[in-house]
Each structure stands twice: as structure tokens, then as C-alpha cells.
Amino acid sequence: MRILLFGANGQLAQDLKVALTEDEVIGLTHGEIDIRDYPAVEAAAKKHQPDCLLNTAAFHRVDECEDQVEPSFAVNAAGVHNLVRVANQCGAVLVHFSTDYVFEGVQRKPRVETDAPNPQSIYALSKLAGELIVRRYAQKYFLIRTCGLYGRAGSGGKGGNFVETMLRLARAGKPIRVVSDQVLTPTNTKDLAEKLAPLLHTNKYGLYHMTNAGECSWCDFAAEIFRLAGLTPDLQPTTSAAFGAKARRPAYSVLDNLAYRNASFADFRPWQEALADYMRTAKP
Numbered sequence: 001m002r003i004l005l006f007g008a009n010g011q012l013a014q015d016l017k018v019a020l021t022e023d024e025v026i027g028l029t030h031g032e033i034d035i036r037d038y039p040a041v042e043a044a045a046k047k048h049q050p051d052c053l054l055n056t057a058a059f060h061r062v063d064e065c066e067d068q069v070e071p072s073f074a075v076n077a078a079g080v081h082n083l084v085r086v087a088n089q090c091g092a093v094l095v096h097f098s099t100d101y102v103f104e105g106v107q108r109k110p111r112v113e114t115d116a117p118n119p120q121s122i123y124a125l126s127k128l129a130g131e132l133i134v135r136r137y138a139q140k141y142f143l144i145r146t147c148g149l150y151g152r153a154g155s156g157g158k159g160g161n162f163v164e165t166m167l168r169l170a171r172a173g174k175p176i177r178v179v180s181d182q183v184l185t186p187t188n189t190k191d192l193a194e195k196l197a198p199l200l201h202t203n204k205y206g207l208y209h210m211t212n213a214g215e216c217s218w219c220d221f222a223a224e225i226f227r228l229a230g231l232t233p234d235l236q237p238t239t240s241a242a243f244g245a246k247a248r249r250p251a252y253s254v255l256d257n258l259a260y261r262n263a264s265f266a267d268f269r270p271w272q273e274a275l276a277d278y279m280r281t282a283k284p
């Protein structure tokens with residue numbers, strides 16, 4: 001397959017480039033193409049004649065999105081609509097990523113693909129709008145909801161990833177306060193990329209939840225990072241209310257990879273194993 005990859009400098013995109021060994025992947029960075037620019041997206045598709053448009057681009061600085069409604073929807077919804085239009089024009093499949101944050105997170109049970117979303121922030125609303133555009137307009141799509149991503153490349157938009165941020169704070173000897181009332185599944189972008197590759201070579205189109213297995217709070221996640229790194233910083237749990245982030249986040253946003261298993265793929269490994277693997281191989 002010839003794949004046009006949007007947001008190519010991001011952490012998930014970097015691991016996708018490695019995982020999609022059977023394919024010709026043409027990476028387009030934010031600097032090269034902004035997905036809000038319809039003529040640019042159309043021209044790239046005309047030039048490269050892709051079989052697949054793979055979109056990792058997003059505006060996902062969750063707290064900033066609260067004050068930046070238009071830019072959030074411009075990238076996460078209107079930009080996605082540009083990709084849908086172009087994918088349909090060239091008969092290509094669209095692959096797009098969404099988020100666990102589309103769920104309200106009150107129910108303490110992993111969510112399956114058929115559960116109703118109820119987004120609680122501008123970021124989550126804009127991502128749900130993007131999902132709905134894909135599901136309503138795209139002729140062929142894989143829509144992937146994932147959660148708590150960390151990868152070797154780090155998220156440029158967020159100034160790194162959670163693992164590296166925790167290690168940096170610990171090495172600086174700072175007291176570390178991390179919320180214990182938000183439960184998620186940390187997901188290694190390498191695992192997501194490797195699990196996505198075989199799915200993309202099928203025609204089992206649709207909505208999929210794809211995360212590592214298990215669950216933990218952000219504070220438990222931090223504790224496991226420090227345990228694996230052999231560090232003993234001053235780590236204390238805090239609450240979302242005390243932390244005072246601008247955007248509301250779900251208290252429980254664990255996803256069940258039901259559709260992926262039903263498509264006859266083996267489920268992901270536990271998040272602790274994926275994290276240990278990352279810590280072994282990541283740059284110091």
C-alpha cells in the first residue's frame with residue numbers, strides 16, 4: 001500500500017513509520033502540510049496517488065483547547081473532513097485516531113465501541129465531531145480510539161511524554177504530585193503501531209478501541225515508571241480538584257479492545273510490560 005501519513009513528526013507517527021514495513025509510507029509533517037488546508041491535502045493526494053490516508057495530526061493540548069474552540073474544531077473536525085473528502089476522491093481508506101476522552105468516565109467499567117460517548121471538554125467534543133464526520137462521510141475507514149500515549153519520539157505538541165516528564169522531575173529532585181482519581185490505560189505507541197499494521201491490510205473497516213491491557217491511575221503510572229527506573233522521588237497522590245486543570249477529564253476512561261479481538265487479532269500486552277519495554281529501549 002502507498003500511505004500518506006499526516007502529522008509525521010508526532011510520536012505515534014514515528015512508530016507507525018517503523019511498523020508499516022510492508023508499505024510505502026510518505027510522511028508529511030505539520031510544516032509540510034496543515035490538514036486545515038484543503039487544496040494542499042488534495043494536491044498531495046494527486047501527486048502521490050495513495051491507497052491510504054493515515055492521520056495522526058491533532059490539536060490535543062487539552063487545557064488549551066478549552067479557550068481555543070475554533071482552532072480545536074478546525075484541526076480535529078474540519079481538518080478531518082478535508083482528509084475524508086480527499087480519501088473518497090481517490091478511493092483510499094482513511095485511518096484516523098480518536099480518544100478515550102469522548103467518554104464521560106463515570107461508569108467504572110471498560111468501554112466498548114458501541115457505548116455512547118459523552119464528551120466533557122472542548123478537546124473531546126472536537127474529537128467526537130471528527131469521529132462523526134469520518135463515520136458519516138468516509139467510504140472506507142479505520143477509526144481508532146486510543147488512550148494515554150507515550151512513545152520514543154515524544155509528543156511535540158505536549159513538550160514530550162508523561163514518562164520523560166516524570167523522569168525529568170524525579171532527577172531534578174522535585175516533589176511530584178500526580179492525580180490518583182483519573183484511571184486510564186497507558187499505551188506505548190510502538191505497540192499501537194505494531195497492532196494496527198495487520199488491521200490496515202484487511203477490509204475490516206470500522207471503529208476500534210486499541211490500547212495496552214489493564215488500568216491504573218496517573219499516580220500508579222508514575223510509581224511504576226520510578227520503580228522501573230530505580231528512582232525514589234517524593235511522589236504523592238493528588239486529586240483532579242486540587243490539581244485544578246482547566247479542562248474536565250474522565251475519572252475512568254479505560255477502553256475495551258472488543259472489536260479488535262472480534263476481528264480475530266490477539267489483544268495487546270499489559271501496560272506494565274509495554275512500559276518496561278519502552279524503559280529498556282528509550283534513550284537515556
Ligand SMILES: NC(=O)c1ccc[n+]([C@@H]2O[C@H](COP(=O)([O-])OP(=O)(O)OC[C@H]3O[C@@H](n4cnc5c(N)ncnc54)[C@H](OP(=O)(O)O)[C@@H]3O)[C@@H](O)[C@H]2O)c1
Pocket residue numbers: 006007008009010011012013029030031033034035036055056057058059060075079097098099100146147148149150154155156157158
Ligand atoms: N497523546 C495521547 O495521550 C493521546 C491519547 C488519545 C488519543 N490521542 C490521539 O492520537 C493521535 C496521535 O497523537 P500523538 O500523541 O502521536 O500526537 P503528537 O505526537 O502531538 O503528534 C501530532 C502531530 O500532528 C502535527 N499537527 C498538529 N496540528 C496539525 C495540523 N493542523 N496539520 C498537520 N499536522 C498537525 C503535530 O505537529 P506540531 O507538533 O508541529 O504541531 C505533531 O507532529 C491524535 O489524534 C491524538 O488526538 C493521543
